[in-house]
Amino acid sequence: MCLNLSSKAGPKIPKGHARVFWGLDETDYSGVAVVSLGKHGLGINKLEEIHEGKESVRAAAAAGCRALDDVEIKDIKLETLGDAEAAAEGAGLSTWLYQGYKNEEKKKKLPKISLYGEEGETEWRVGIIKAQAQNWARELADTPANLMTPTIFSQRVSEVLTNLGVDVQVRDKSWAEQKKMGSFLSVARGSLEPPKFLEISYKGAENPSESPVTFVGKGVTFDAGGISLKPSSEMDEMRADMSGAACVAATIRAAAELKLKKNIVGLIPLTENLPSGHATKPGDLVRAMNGKTIIVDNTDAEGRLILADALCYAQEFNPRFILDIATLTGAMRVALSNSATGVFTNDGNLYETLRNAGTVTGDRVWRFPLWQHFTDEVTKKVKGADINNIAKCKGGGSCTAAAFLREFVTKDTPWMHLDIAGVMGPAHDELPYIPAGMTGRPTRQRPLQSAIAHTADREPGSPAGYALSHEHALLIDWHADSLKTRRRWATGTLLHLQSHTKYENVVTWECLREGYTFPMIHVCDTTPGMQRKDM
Numbered sequence: 001m002c003l004n005l006s007s008k009a010g011p012k013i014p015k016g017h018a019r020v021f022w023g024l025d026e027t028d029y030s031g032v033a034v035v036s037l038g039k040h041g042l043g044i045n046k047l048e049e050i051h052e053g054k055e056s057v058r059a060a061a062a063a064g065c066r067a068l069d070d071v072e073i074k075d076i077k078l079e080t081l082g083d084a085e086a087a088a089e090g091a092g093l094s095t096w097l098y099q100g101y102k103n104e105e106k107k108k109k110l111p112k113i114s115l116y117g118e119e120g121e122t123e124w125r126v127g128i129i130k131a132q133a134q135n136w137a138r139e140l141a142d143t144p145a146n147l148m149t150p151t152i153f154s155q156r157v158s159e160v161l162t163n164l165g166v167d168v169q170v171r172d173k174s175w176a177e178q179k180k181m182g183s184f185l186s187v188a189r190g191s192l193e194p195p196k197f198l199e200i201s202y203k204g205a206e207n208p209s210e211s212p213v214t215f216v217g218k219g220v221t222f223d224a225g226g227i228s229l230k231p232s233s234e235m236d237e238m239r240a241d242m243s244g245a246a247c248v249a250a251t252i253r254a255a256a257e258l259k260l261k262k263n264i265v266g267l268i269p270l271t272e273n274l275p276s277g278h279a280t281k282p283g284d285l286v287r288a289m290n291g292k293t294i295i296v297d298n299t300d301a302e303g304r305l306i307l308a309d310a311l312c313y314a315q316e317f318n319p320r321f322i323l324d325i326a327t328l329t330g331a332m333r334v335a336l337s338n339s340a341t342g343v344f345t346n347d348g349n350l351y352e353t354l355r356n357a358g359t360v361t362g363d364r365v366w367r368f369p370l371w372q373h374f375t376d377e378v379t380k381k382v383k384g385a386d387i388n389n390i391a392k393c394k395g396g397g398s399c400t401a402a403a404f405l406r407e408f409v410t411k412d413t414p415w416m417h418l419d420i421a422g423v424m425g426p427a428h429d430e431l432p433y434i435p436a437g438m439t440g441r442p443t444r445q446r447p448l449q450s451a452i453a454h455t456a457d458r459e460p461g462s463p464a465g466y467a468l469s470h471e472h473a474l475l476i477d478w479h480a481d482s483l484k485t486r487r488r489w490a491t492g493t494l495l496h497l498q499s500h501t502k503y504e505n506v507v508t509w510e511c512l513r514e515g516y517t518f519p520m521i522h523v524c525d526t527t528p529g530m531q532r533k534d535m
């Protein structure tokens with residue numbers, strides 16, 4: 001019997017991989033993908049600062065969807081895999097791809113994904129909303145810069161958020177002039193595209209006057225560096241220099257869809273950074289909204305210039321805290337590669353919340369110093385102005401950038417600065433569930449899990465409802481009516497399953513042999529012509 005089963009199951013399925021079986025179900029599903037989650041019961045790995053169980057589910061869901069997509073199955077139903085939210089994230093992110101303006105006929109048909117059964121419906125919906133928000137951030141970031149100008153970005157974001165009942169104000173150049181945002185406007189001088197300043201307001205709290213969480217996103221829709229021109233190689237990637245802005249917009253979209261009971265303000269300064277006869281020159285002096293004077297020694301350090309004014313303005317909202325997010329420094333990519341977002345903060349508790357959220361979502365953060373040492377580098381050595389937009393010291397570029405921003409936040413305002421230059425993309429399949437292209441990171445982790453104190457309601461490090469057990473992980477499908485019964489069997493009585501159909505044997509045998517648990521992904525194939533003949 002074992003030999004017989006062995007030939008059906010094939011060799012062991014490695015963790016995070018999938019195998020597609022055909023003909024298991026004679027009625028509803030033409031194919032079934034079996035994915036391996038690896039060891040069951042995985043939790044938080046403290047050294048790695050990651051929840052390995054959730055990450056396994058994301059990777060497995062992605063692998064299953066990819067395997068089915070590869071054989072042209074375009075309607076995929078997934079089991080919860082023990083964690084419906086993580087499964088939805090993995091499936092939602094992995095099945096979306098930026099295709100932009102490709103000829104409709106040449107566009108890859110993206111699979112439709114949905115939950116199998118009713119168990120975990122609420123968590124699944126949360127996961128899908130987060131994944132879709134991140135996919136939107138990916139789309140905004142990957143769109144070519146001539147089709148994602150400050151004006152177009154404002155229109156897109158207004159359309160989507162206004163439909164969700166969120167208030168979006170699009171401010172123009174004259175408004176910024178009235179506000180004395182000389183630092184922001186100095187960046188816009190080099191471009192013919194008019195700058196915009198988005199002010200987004202989501203009111204979900206029961207008390208509408210409750211202090212908001214305030215997000216600030218860097219929205220440089222194309223960064224050529226200005227007069228301090230960048231090298232031409234890979235300059236096209238600078239279309240994504242508005243990834244911070246995209247994350248803020250996507251975050252508020254998800255918050256509105258999830259109807260979070262918080263007030264959120266999103267502030268997004270939008271501009272291009274180009275060289276021209278009007279452009280700011282190295283050594284020029286500009287004045288920010290709080291009156292501080294800035295020498296612009298490097299016009300490619302423009303992100304901090306536009307954030308400076310946005311941070312000043314953010315304080316007018318009496319925020320609970322300010323969180324800015326920006327593709328700020330190449331030095332962050334040098335420091336962390338694409339492993340994590342670098343964080344600078346004046347509030348240790350805020351950081352801990354964020355760090356826990358990173359662990360749970362798989363989108364990690366790492367704290368950097370916000371010391372006087374770096375502040376001195378951008379202030380003390382400057383003659384003729386309060387601050388320089390770059391430091392003359394060697395190295396520490398991300399730290400001196402953060403020190404620069406700190407000059408525009410009052411001491412008693414809790415504030416976090418997220419430098420996402422390393423994680424913005426383009427991705428090259430480093431994360432199993434994010435395909436190539438701009439990543440939209442860290443949309444899922446920042447607001448929903450941490451900043452809005454969503455996780456504060458949960459016990460840090462042990463997300464609600466998460467349990468990866470044999471009972472949840474060994475899932476037998478294709479007869480919905482008997483699913484519950486089968487689950488009960490699955491707890492401790494694996495052998496019973498062997499007396500049922502040959503297909504159950506396939507799964508059971510694998511489990512017994514390897515001590516692994518194999519959840520199943522259910523497949524409903526509606527693609528004409530992709531029925532049995534292709535098996």
Ligand SMILES: [Zn+2]
Nearest residue numbers: 223300301302
């Ligand atoms: Zn730049």
